[in-house]
Amino acid sequence: MLKTLVRQIKEYRTASILTPVWTALEVLMDVLIPYVTASLIDKGINAGDMQNVYYYGTIMLGMALCSLAFGMLGGRCSAYASTGFAANLRSAMYRNIQRLAFSDIDKYSTAGLVTRMTTDVNSLQSAYQQILGISVRAPFKLVLSILMCLVIDAKLSLVFLVALVILSFSLYHIISRVARLFQQVFAKYDNLNQSVQENISAIRVVKAFVREDYENEKFAHAADNLYRLYVKAESLMAWNHPIMNMVVYGCIIALSWLGAHYIVEGTLTTGELTSLFTYVMSILMSLMMLSMVFVMLTQSAASAKRVAEIIEEEPDIVNPDQPVYEITDGSVEFRSVRFDYARPTPGKSRRSALFNVSFSIASGETIGVIGGTGSGKSSLVNLISRLYDVTQGEILVGGRNVKDYDLTALRTAVSVVLQNNILFSGSILDNLRWGDPQATEEECRHACHLACADEFIDQMPEGYHTHIEQGGMNVSGGQKQRLCIARALLKKPKILVLDDSTSACDTATDAKIREAIHTQLPEMTKIIIAQRILSVKDCDRILVMDNGVVTGFDTHENLLKTNELYQEINAIQESDHGDFDQKGGNL
Numbered sequence: 001m002l003k004t005l006v007r008q009i010k011e012y013r014t015a016s017i018l019t020p021v022w023t024a025l026e027v028l029m030d031v032l033i034p035y036v037t038a039s040l041i042d043k044g045i046n047a048g049d050m051q052n053v054y055y056y057g058t059i060m061l062g063m064a065l066c067s068l069a070f071g072m073l074g075g076r077c078s079a080y081a082s083t084g085f086a087a088n089l090r091s092a093m094y095r096n097i098q099r100l101a102f103s104d105i106d107k108y109s110t111a112g113l114v115t116r117m118t119t120d121v122n123s124l125q126s127a128y129q130q131i132l133g134i135s136v137r138a139p140f141k142l143v144l145s146i147l148m149c150l151v152i153d154a155k156l157s158l159v160f161l162v163a164l165v166i167l168s169f170s171l172y173h174i175i176s177r178v179a180r181l182f183q184q185v186f187a188k189y190d191n192l193n194q195s196v197q198e199n200i201s202a203i204r205v206v207k208a209f210v211r212e213d214y215e216n217e218k219f220a221h222a223a224d225n226l227y228r229l230y231v232k233a234e235s236l237m238a239w240n241h242p243i244m245n246m247v248v249y250g251c252i253i254a255l256s257w258l259g260a261h262y263i264v265e266g267t268l269t270t271g272e273l274t275s276l277f278t279y280v281m282s283i284l285m286s287l288m289m290l291s292m293v294f295v296m297l298t299q300s301a302a303s304a305k306r307v308a309e310i311i312e313e314e315p316d317i318v319n320p321d322q323p324v325y326e327i328t329d330g331s332v333e334f335r336s337v338r339f340d341y342a343r344p345t346p347g348k349s350r351r352s353a354l355f356n357v358s359f360s361i362a363s364g365e366t367i368g369v370i371g372g373t374g375s376g377k378s379s380l381v382n383l384i385s386r387l388y389d390v391t392q393g394e395i396l397v398g399g400r401n402v403k404d405y406d407l408t409a410l411r412t413a414v415s416v417v418l419q420n421n422i423l424f425s426g427s428i429l430d431n432l433r434w435g436d437p438q439a440t441e442e443e444c445r446h447a448c449h450l451a452c453a454d455e456f457i458d459q460m461p462e463g464y465h466t467h468i469e470q471g472g473m474n475v476s477g478g479q480k481q482r483l484c485i486a487r488a489l490l491k492k493p494k495i496l497v498l499d500d501s502t503s504a505c506d507t508a509t510d511a512k513i514r515e516a517i518h519t520q521l522p523e524m525t526k527i528i529i530a531q532r533i534l535s536v537k538d539c540d541r542i543l544v545m546d547n548g549v550v551t552g553f554d555t556h557e558n559l560l561k562t563n564e565l566y567q568e569i570n571a572i573q574e575s576d577h578g579d580f581d582q583k584g585g586n587l
Contacts, residue, residue: 001308005124008088008311015081020136022074027137029067031144034278036060038152041271078132086125090117093310101317102387106341108310111194116310120303127300134289142286145279152272152279153262159254159280163247167287170243171294174236181233188226195219244288251280317386323406327398327413329363330494330525332384337393339379353379354548357393363494366518366526368536370569371545377529380545381497384527385414397495415493417501421484423472428457428464431483435490447489450516452509453482477504485513495525502535510535533570542566 044053149157262268339354502510537556544552552563559566
């Protein structure tokens with residue numbers, strides 16, 4: 001974990017090295033100033049020698065200016081290094097998330113990933129800044145102050161050592177208990193962010209079902225859990241101050257009493273006692289700073305583990321050593337395929353989605369896929385482009401195992417349009433060019449014509465330059481689906497998968513899209529997943545699925561004669577009961 005995080009320092013190594021150097025020089029000046037102050041008092045003020053007052057005063061002024069310059073340089077380098085470190089962490093996490101397969105991403109919640117890239121990284125940024133600055137300043141100042149006390153008077157320095165032991169024991173006891181609490185805090189942050197994310201993304205549903213009070217209660221519960229943990233941790237940390245004050249005042253009283261005796265005996269000067277008072281404060285404040293650093297490091301240790309986990313996560317699906325870049329055609333073959341979804345929680349059993357699935361599709365065929373909710377339709381098509389990998393068996397595209405292909409080449413050749421596809425903020429053209437960044441406006445228009453999207457785009461005031469809000473909030477569900485189909489067509493794929501992607505379109509538009517794709521793209525293999533038999537009845541063949549098993553693969557006419565499940569689906573949809581999926585989950 002530590003190596004993973006250290007690698008992200010990269011170009012900020014110089015600033016990271018200079019920060020403790022400047023800080024050490026600043027501390028050196030701060031520690032020497034009280035020592036010079038003692039000489040100014042004893043040799044200048046008490047002796048009535050103004051020449052020494054000017055001499056030692058000038059030295060102190062020079063040290064103070066040097067301390068100021070070193071402090072500014074250290075602070076600047078510290079800020080530069082810590083913010084750069086945080087930026088590299090976010091970039092490394094984001095890049096790795098892009099590499100991960102669906103099976104990897106399933107291990108983490110969206111809210112959890114957001115928390116890691118924001119709250120956790122911010123925690124590490126603060127911790128790194130403290131490591132570069134305070135973690136050098138505090139121990140260095142502590143050691144130098146103790147050494148200066150020993151130089152001035154070794155006997156009186158025993159007061160500091162006793163205080164040091166008492167304070168160290170107390171702080172260790174507090175920090176060890178606080179550490180366990182902070183390890184729980186970030187899990188609660190995940191729950192809080194998830195509540196906020198779900199509510200904002202589904203705000204229309206919340207308002208439509210008048211569930212504002214329920215969502216408020218859910219958020220309040222998540223916030224209250226976080227609040228209670230923080231209160232408990234901060235209540236323990238609050239003991240730092242009174243303990244520190246007790247030790248400080250105890251040292252001051254002991255120094256005052258013993259120092260007065262030594263001054264009367266002539267073994268200690270007034271200037272030396274004044275310096276000792278300054279050093280005792282430096283020692284104890286250094287301990288306080290160290291305690292805060294330990295708390296920060298304890299808190300950030302949980303963040304470091306969570307961030308490193310994402311950066312170190314190796315994708316389940318990677319390119320082969322010698323990948324094939326050319327896909328000859330759009331033929332698809334499943335050979336005894338079994339697929340299980342891994343459970344995100346360790347120790348839990350895997351959920352099976354497909355069982356012993358075997359079939360073959362010729363290049364250019366139009367295939368319909370139909371079945372009830374949970375029958376494995378979407379799982380089936382996700383395997384073709386290796387969004388997931390099979391558990392057993394193999395899948396061939398263009399006559400070769402999909403695991404032989406370069407991932408980019410394979411996913412470019414297989415274009416998938418989901419039921420709930422996403423549009424991004426930007427113009428319609430910007431969204432369409434996700435399919436092909438180099439596509440001309442004329443090519444975009446042609447793709448939209450095939451997807452029947454030109455019908456509503458031409459009616460917009462700015463046409464293809466109309467701005468799309470984040471998530472496509474300013475277009476209807478059917479319009480969004482048609483834009484997503486056009487975007488997929490711009491890839492010019494060898495295999496086009498429409499995963500119930502015309503469900504929000506009316507029947508006439510659905511038919512026009514299927515007709516346009518079928519007649520104008522004859523060489524492209526089309527796989528159409530649908531709930532309505534009407535959407536797939538004209539396909540070359542139809543794959544019927546039930547609970548992860550293929551129960552039939554034939555034409556519409558033959559399935560009506562031979563497949564009991566297909567007959568039942570057809571009967572339900574032709575009756576007044578509506579969608580067959582409403583009858584029960586066993587279909």
